[in-house]
Amino acid sequence: MKQNKKRFPWLMAAAVVLAAGIVVCAVGYFSVKAENDRLQEELLQAEEDLQAQEALAEEAIREAAAAREEVLQAAAETPAPTPAPTETPSYLGDLENVPAGTVVSEEEIDWQNLEQYFKSYEISDSLFQRIYGDDKSYKTYCTVPREDLRYIKVLHYGFDGQVLVGELMVNYLLEEDMTSIFQELFENHYQIEKMHLIDDYGADDDLSCLDNNTSCFNYRLVTGGSTLSNHATGCAIDINPVNNPYVTYDSGGEPYVVDDKAVPYLDRTNPEAGAMHMITHDDLCYRLFTERGYTWGGDWSNPVDYQHFEKKVY
Numbered sequence: 546m547k548q549n550k551k552r553f554p555w556l557m558a559a560a561v562v563l564a565a566g567i568v569v570c571a572v573g574y575f576s577v578k579a580e581n582d583r584l585q586e587e588l589l590q591a592e593e594d595l596q597a598q599e600a601l602a603e604e605a606i607r608e609a610a611a612a613r614e615e616v617l618q619a620a621a622e623t624p625a626p627t628p629a630p631t632e633t634p635s636y637l638g639d640l641e642n643v644p645a646g647t648v649v650s651e652e653e654i655d656w657q658n659l660e661q662y663f664k665s666y667e668i669s670d671s672l673f674q675r676i677y678g679d680d681k682s683y684k685t686y687c688t689v690p691r692e693d694l695r696y697i698k699v700l701h702y703g704f705d706g707q708v709l710v711g712e713l714m715v716n717y718l719l720e721e722d723m724t725s726i727f728q729e730l731f732e733n734h735y736q737i738e739k740m741h742l743i744d745d746y747g748a749d750d751d752l753s754c755l756d757n758n759t760s761c762f763n764y765r766l767v768t769g770g771s772t773l774s775n776h777a778t779g780c781a782i783d784i785n786p787v788n789n790p791y792v793t794y795d796s797g798g799e800p801y802v803v804d805d806k807a808v809p810y811l812d813r814t815n816p817e818a819g820a821m822h823m824i825t826h827d828d829l830c831y832r833l834f835t836e837r838g839y840t841w842g843g844d845w846s847n848p849v850d851y852q853h854f855e856k857k858v859y
Contacts, residue, residue: 640698641666645712645741649700654708663728665695665720672696675744682714682748687764687777694762694779695720699727701737704822711740714762716779718858723761723782726833735829736822738785750776754786754852755804768848781855784830788822789843789851813843813851824851 636655637643640662655661668676668691676683683691697713697720715723730737743760746752750768753760762779766772768791775781783789790807792800800811810823818825824843825831831841834854842850 637662640664640700640710641696643698643710645710646739647710649708649710651708654700659728659732660724662698662700663724663731665697665715665717665724667692668694668696676714676742680747681744682742682763684764689764689778693717697723697727699724699740700731701727701740702731702734704736704738706736709739711737711759712742713740713760713782714742714779715782716762716858719780719856722837722839722856726837729833730830733829738787738822751803754783754791755806757785757787759784759786775855775857778859780858781853783850783852784824784854785822786852789824791842791848791850791852793848810851 635653637649637653638661641664673683673691675681677685679685683689683694693716695715695717697715699711699713700708701711703709711727713723737759738757740759741753743750743753743758743763746756746758748763748765750763750765759782761782762776763774764777765774766777767774776783787804787806788810790802790804790810792802792811794800802808802811810821813823813825815821815823819828824841831843835841837856839854839856842848842853842855
């Protein structure tokens with residue numbers, strides 16, 4: 546009995562310690578539970594917030610899609626704007642009725658269809674009236690049929706670099722030669738001071754040459770002779786005659802020219818011959834005519850006719 550009384554305090558102490566442990570465990574449990582509950586509430590709230598944001602994003606996507614659809618619909622219903630009309634260049638047309646000597650700007654030229662500016666035409670009644678008469682190129686006693694002549698219109702560069710309209714009267718057998726030669730000269734910016742029918746000078750060859758006029762047909766005799774010139778059949782042409790003079794030589798070999806303006810052009814070896822519009826063997830004009838079978842007067846001995854090319858077709 547006494548022995549049991551001695552054990553009792555220890556049992557009580559153990560009971561107290563055990564009770565305290567139980568209390569501590571209980572407090573810890575409820576603290577952990579409370580923290581878990583709080584965390585679960587925060588997690589639920591976060592999930593709700595995320596769902597709300599997703600809903601807002603989906604709504605924004607739907608609104609954007611609806612807006613895009615409206616824009617596409619409006620665009621489909623709106624007619625396409627009418628393109629501004631393209632301005633068609635105003636090119637120079639056929640030259641038949643454009644007077645010789647007319648200045649043409651390069652912007653007026655249809656460079657893709659250049660051949661239209663180098664054409665031949667049959668002699669119209671109005672043109673025949675211009676050339677017919679004893680003081681004209683087609684004399685009343687002319688033996689060349691009107692049908693054997695062609696009226697040529699071309700473009701050419703003048704000495705000042707401007708583009709001019711030119712005209713020639715040639716034999717119909719040479720019309721293709723002349724149109725192709727003058728087109729190639731033009732394409733290479735070869736300069737010819739002027740090209741008018743000799744009728745503008747009263748069919749006077751001297752007056753035409755003194756004015757440095759390039760011409761072809763004129764029913765006349767050879768210079769200083771009694772036979773018909775090849776000009777009489779439209780088978781000869783004189784080009785830039787002041788720069789390429791008709792020269793005769795006396796018995797002492799001294800040259801003579803009608804026009805003193807031609808004296809600076811007597812020396813055909815001048816290194817500036819090309820710039821001075823002098824026809825030489827190196828000149829494009831010489832090459833184009835001679836390769837088509839023309840004879841050059843610059844190769845004659847006396848007289849020497851540097852302006853002259855001819856092709857006998859009869």
